[in-house]
Amino acid sequence: MIRIDHLSKEFTPGNPVVNDISLHVKAGEVFGFLGPNGAGKTTTIKVLTTLLHPSSGTASVAGHDVSKDPLAVRMSFGYVGQQSGVDPAMTIGENLTLQGRLYHLPLKVIKERIKFLLDIFDMSNREGQWVGALSGGLKRRLDIATSLLHEPKLLFLDEPTLGLDPTSRSDLWTYLRRLNKEEGMTLFLTTHYLDEVDQLAHRVGILDSGRIRAIGTPDELKDSLGADAIHLTFEQAPKKEQLALLKSNSSSDEVIQQGNAVRLYLENGRRALPKVIQWLDEHQMSPKSVLLARPTFDDVYLKYTGKDWALADQKTDDDSSAWGGSGSGKWKNKWNKDGGQSGEDWEKWNKDGEQSGGDWENQWQNQTGQSENTQGQEQPMKEAEAMKAKPQVSQEGKKQVSPPKKKESTEKDEKQWQGKSNDQWQEGSEPSESSKEEWPNQWQDSNKESDKKKWPSDQKWDPDKKW
Amino acid sequence: MSYFFSDTKYLLFKYLKLTWRMPMWTLFGLIQPLLWLVIFGQLFKGLSELPQFPKGDYVQFLTPGIIVMTVLFGASWSGVSLLRDLRYGVMEKLFVAPIVRGSIVLSRLLHNGTTVVIQVALLIIVAAVLGAGLPTGMGWLWVWITVLMLAVGFSAVSNALAMTLKREEPLVVMGNMLTLPLLFFSPALVPGDFMPVWMQYASRINPVYYGVEAVRACYSGVFSQAFWMSMGVLGVFSVVAVAVSIAIFQKTE
Numbered sequence: 001m002i003r004i005d006h007l008s009k010e011f012t013p014g015n016p017v018v019n020d021i022s023l024h025v026k027a028g029e030v031f032g033f034l035g036p037n038g039a040g041k042t043t044t045i046k047v048l049t050t051l052l053h054p055s056s057g058t059a060s061v062a063g064h065d066v067s068k069d070p071l072a073v074r075m076s077f078g079y080v081g082q083q084s085g086v087d088p089a090m091t092i093g094e095n096l097t098l099q100g101r102l103y104h105l106p107l108k109v110i111k112e113r114i115k116f117l118l119d120i121f122d123m124s125n126r127e128g129q130w131v132g133a134l135s136g137g138l139k140r141r142l143d144i145a146t147s148l149l150h151e152p153k154l155l156f157l158d159e160p161t162l163g164l165d166p167t168s169r170s171d172l173w174t175y176l177r178r179l180n181k182e183e184g185m186t187l188f189l190t191t192h193y194l195d196e197v198d199q200l201a202h203r204v205g206i207l208d209s210g211r212i213r214a215i216g217t218p219d220e221l222k223d224s225l226g227a228d229a230i231h232l233t234f235e236q237a238p239k240k241e242q243l244a245l246l247k248s249n250s251s252s253d254e255v256i257q258q259g260n261a262v263r264l265y266l267e268n269g270r271r272a273l274p275k276v277i278q279w280l281d282e283h284q285m286s287p288k289s290v291l292l293a294r295p296t297f298d299d300v301y302l303k304y305t306g307k308d309w310a311l312a313d314q315k316t317d318d319d320s321s322a323w324g325g326s327g328s329g330k331w332k333n334k335w336n337k338d339g340g341q342s343g344e345d346w347e348k349w350n351k352d353g354e355q356s357g358g359d360w361e362n363q364w365q366n367q368t369g370q371s372e373n374t375q376g377q378e379q380p381m382k383e384a385e386a387m388k389a390k391p392q393v394s395q396e397g398k399k400q401v402s403p404p405k406k407k408e409s410t411e412k413d414e415k416q417w418q419g420k421s422n423d424q425w426q427e428g429s430e431p432s433e434s435s436k437e438e439w440p441n442q443w444q445d446s447n448k449e450s451d452k453k454k455w456p457s458d459q460k461w462d463p464d465k466k467w
Numbered sequence: 468m469s470y471f472f473s474d475t476k477y478l479l480f481k482y483l484k485l486t487w488r489m490p491m492w493t494l495f496g497l498i499q500p501l502l503w504l505v506i507f508g509q510l511f512k513g514l515s516e517l518p519q520f521p522k523g524d525y526v527q528f529l530t531p532g533i534i535v536m537t538v539l540f541g542a543s544w545s546g547v548s549l550l551r552d553l554r555y556g557v558m559e560k561l562f563v564a565p566i567v568r569g570s571i572v573l574s575r576l577l578h579n580g581t582t583v584v585i586q587v588a589l590l591i592i593v594a595a596v597l598g599a600g601l602p603t604g605m606g607w608l609w610v611w612i613t614v615l616m617l618a619v620g621f622s623a624v625s626n627a628l629a630m631t632l633k634r635e636e637p638l639v640v641m642g643n644m645l646t647l648p649l650l651f652f653s654p655a656l657v658p659g660d661f662m663p664v665w666m667q668y669a670s671r672i673n674p675v676y677y678g679v680e681a682v683r684a685c686y687s688g689v690f691s692q693a694f695w696m697s698m699g700v701l702g703v704f705s706v707v708a709v710a711v712s713i714a715i716f717q718k719t720e
Contacts, residue, residue, distance in 0.1 A: 049563050052720045074565040083556025089485050101477040102564040104470055146560075 001027045001154055001186045002048065007057035009043050017043045019210035020057065025188060025203075027153065030180050032201030033190040034301070040210040041190035042082065045158050048188070049079045062154060075103070077154040078147030082162060084139050086146055088132035092123065095131060096146055103150035110149070117145040121175060137168025141175065148179075155179065157189040161196060173199055194297035206304050213304035218297065225295040225303060226253040228269025230276060232262045232287040242285065250276045256302055263302065265295060474566040478574035479581075486582055496582070500537040500590050504529065504597065507656060519660045530599035531682035532655030534590060538583050538614055539675055542621035543646050545579040546629030546638055553633065568716040572626065576709060579622035580615045587614050603688030610685040613701060617678045620705035623712040630715050649675045654683075674704045 002025040009018040018040040025031045033041045046052040048061055050070040059066045062076035086095045093114065100110030118124045121141045131139065140160065147155060160176075161169045177200065179185040191197060197204045198218050206213045206221075214221055230250075237260050238246075246264070247255045250272050254265040266272050269292050280286055486492070508526050515525035552558040561571055591610075595601050602610045625642065632638050650656075652666060653675040659667060670676045677697035684694040 046720075051559065051562055071565045071567075074563055077563075079560070079563045081556045081559050083554070083559065085556035085560035087481075087485075087552075087557050088555060089488060090481070094481075094484075098477060098481055099560075099564075102474060102561070102566055104473075104565070 001025050001029070001062060002031075002188060003058075003060045004044075004048070005058050007044070007047060007059050008055050009040075009047055009052060010055045016055070016210050018047070021207075021210075021212045022057075023205060023212065023215060025186065027186050028180070028184050030176075030187040030200055030202045031189070032197035032204045033188070033207055034192065034194070034197050034204055034297075035190075035207035036192055039207045041192075041207055042158055043210075044207070045156050045188070045190055049077065049156055050074055075150065076152060077156055078144075078150070078152040080140075080143050080147050080155065080157045080160055082158050084143050086131050086139060086142050088130070091128050091130055092118075092134075092142055093127040095142065096149060099146045099149045105150060113149050113151070117148055120178075121145050135168070137164055137171065140164060140168070140172060144172075144175070153184070154186040154188065157187065159190055159192070161191070161193065176200060194301065198297055206301060208305040214300070221300045222295045222297070225299055226265040227267050227294075228265070228272075229293050229295045229299055230264040230266070230269055230273060231289075231291040231293065232264070232276075232280075233289045234260050234262065234285065234287050236260065238262060238285060242283065245283075246276070246279065249279050254303065258302070263299065265299070265303075470565075471567060471570050475570040475574045475577070478561075478571060479577050482574060482578035483581060486578070496541060497586055497589055499540075500533055500586065501593055503536060504533050504590070504594060507533070508597070511656065514657070519658050521658070524598055526594065526597050526599045527686075528658075529656070530591075530594040531686055532653075532679055533594070534587055534610075534614065534682050535617065535653070535655055535675055535678040536650055537586055537590060538617045538678070539621055539646055539649060541583045541586060542579055542618045543625050543642050545575065545622040546625035546627075546642075547635065549575065549626050549629040550633070550635055550638065569713045572623070572709070572713045572716050575626055576619045576622050576712070580618040583618040584611060584614055587611075600686060602685040605690065606685030606688055609690075609694075609698070610682060613678060613681040613685065613698070616698075616701040616705040617674065620674060620701070620708040623705070623708035627708070627712040627715045630712075630719055649673055652676065653679050655679045674701060677701050677704075 002023075004021060004023050006020050006022055007018060008016050008020050010016040021040075021044065033044065035041050043052065047054050047059055048066060050066050050073050053067055061073045064072040064076065066073050087098075090098070096114045096117070097107075097110055100107075100113065105113070114127070115124075118127060121144070123138065123141060123145070126134075126138075131142065134142065144155070144157075144160070157176075161172055164172065173196075176187060176189075180187055187200070189196075189200065201218065203215065203217055204221060205215045214224075216224070238257070240257075243255050243257055243262065246252075246262075250264055250266060252264040252266040252272075256263045256265075264272075264276065273290070273292055277287075277290065504526070507529055511529070512525050514520070515528060521528060549558070552561075558571075562568070587610075591601065601607075624645075625638075628641055629638050632641065652662075652670040652673045654662075654670075655675065659670070659676075662670065677700045681694060681697040681701065684690055684697070
């Protein structure tokens with residue numbers, strides 16, 4: 001369906017925005033292009049949709065070359081751009097009719113298609129409504145509907161869920177999935193939401209600085225990292241030699257360092273964890289925090305670009321409202337930067353904790369209960385290990401955040417929870433992900449579930465809403 | 468190519484519909500030239516007794532000038548609505564549709580021409596009531612052609628500028644910098660003899676100059692050689708402006 005061979009695009013000579021990328025997308029596939037802002041996603045899509053001319057290399061869509069036969073290419077796809085693209089000063093029906101006219105459909109067919117599409121997108125009773133008065137989610141749906149009027153077999157979506165609220169976003173996913181399953185539509189979408197490609201895409205391409213860093217199914221990419229990931233945070237950035245030793249001693253497949261934070265990827269994390277901690281203790285490198293997790297897309301991204309997902313997007317802070325699923329990305333940044341040191345953020349957290357102390361207690365208690373039920377024996381083991389790490393912040397945390405008072409709660413339990421919660425914040429793993437303690441077996445499911453719950457209403461992570 | 472005319476037609480209908488839906492704007496567009504007519508008519512009344520002015524009421528002298536001024540001002544801001552379409556992604560959506568860009572440009576220019584022609588029609592009626600008289604004989608036909616050529620030409624310039632500058636602020640600056648000098652380098656408000664010699668020469672490369680001359684001829688009913696030359700210049704101007712505008716749209720990525 002899409003064939004890109006050695007495609008490059010530069011706006012100023014010597015400064016390629018897209019740099020020699022090649023990829024093929026099959027008919028019926030959902031392909032996700034993942035990358036931070038400025039990676040070249042939009043530029044690639046604009047070349048494919050004939051909005052930009054390639055500087056070198058070739059691209060063909062539905063068998064037509066984009067530079068040689070742009071009109072034929074344009075007939076073959078639907079395009080949903082970053083801006084809405086529907087005219088706010090017209091009604092829904094008028095927008096759709098005009099679109100049909102411009103794709104040279106007879107009026108009778110246009111009428112039928114409009115009815116069909118409005119039905120699919122649950123907008124049947126809205127044909128006469130003004131587009132300017134529609135909500136962002138509806139406008140986006142209309143945008144997709146207009147782009148489907150001429151029955152294309154391929155749909156380009158450039159960051160389709162940008163700026164949408166959580167409900168609209170998951171709604172949109174449902175529509176897109178249905179288009180793919182029921183209509184056999186090929187979808188080519190760009191996004192900088194990790195969970196979006198995880199949810200929707202059959203295959204993912206990771207794009208960074210104009211180059212494709214990796215292509216594969218979401219699972220392949222995650223599996224390429226090994227089964228488990230151990231996240232360690234140190235007081236000081238460890239030296240390269242130390243890490244090399246650590247790598248061989250823990251038989252890790254991959255070790256990635258980012259300042260004070262280190263991630264180990266290995267086959268059996270649970271078995272390796274005690275050894276790792278023991279080894280670190282022996283070498284006077286006791287970590288501040290330890291977290292054992294399944295590799296996520298965050299890790300995949302880290303591996304292929306050498307950048308933390310959240311950090312990579314730091315320059316585009318103004319975009320963060322649109323972060324949606326990874327809204328905690330902002331927090332991630334902060335925690336990563338502060339390295340868990342009791343900085344302003346931590347105090348803010350504490351204050352928040354104080355204010356809603358009661359709620360917090362409940363949250364934690366619920367969670368503990370849950371994890372006990374589902375975890376059985378594995379969880380305590382991990383907690384004990386986490387405790388060994390003697391997290392620094394636990395002292396402070398103890399004063400402010402009430403630890404869960406469980407029936408058999410001992411001081412040890414308390415410490416475990418402190419340690420654990422610190423891990424989560426410092427490491428910046430999605431709270432809702434790590435709060436799902438059913439791993440490893442139910443990881444996949446929990447991942448999906450957490451998507452629905454993960455939505456922060458703003459960049460601040462609101463504990464009350466999260467859990 | 469077979470779809471060129473239908474594409475242009477549907478887009479033109481769309482733009483006309485949008486204009487129709489903003490009656491307030493259209494109304495203001497109408498009131499403004501009437502204000503000019505009344506204000507300038509009062510302001511320069513005394514001047515018109517000077518010997519350089521032709522005999523007769525100053526409103527008679529002024530009306531063709533105000534007609535051309537309406538066209539010039541109306542057309543010169545048509546690029547602003549292009550920026551709106553660019554911002555909302557409406558233009559991007561048109562660019563990926565299987566239509567040639569020429570029809571996008573042409574529909575925009577024709578839309579502007581149509582609205583300006585309607586404004587001028589009303590202006591002519593009101594001016595007649597004020598004592599300016601009406602176009603004479605074949606002037607009834609040529610006045611529309613003159614107005615249309617001017618409107619299409621200047622909105623082509625405005626659209627081309629908007630597409631190149633892509634932002635509102637520079638477009639407004641450019642618009643102001645162009646329209647007023649163009650007006651003053653023409654015999655719109657005062658006879659050409661008022662201008663110093665260098666201005667008279669400079670005004671000969673100004674399409675507005677020929678527009679005013681042509682509309683005056685339509686009112687007087689005297690179609691001399693100068694009139695045909697004016698029409699020729701306006702024709703060349705509008706064709707070149709449209710061609711450049713289409714080229715810029717086509718080149719834009």
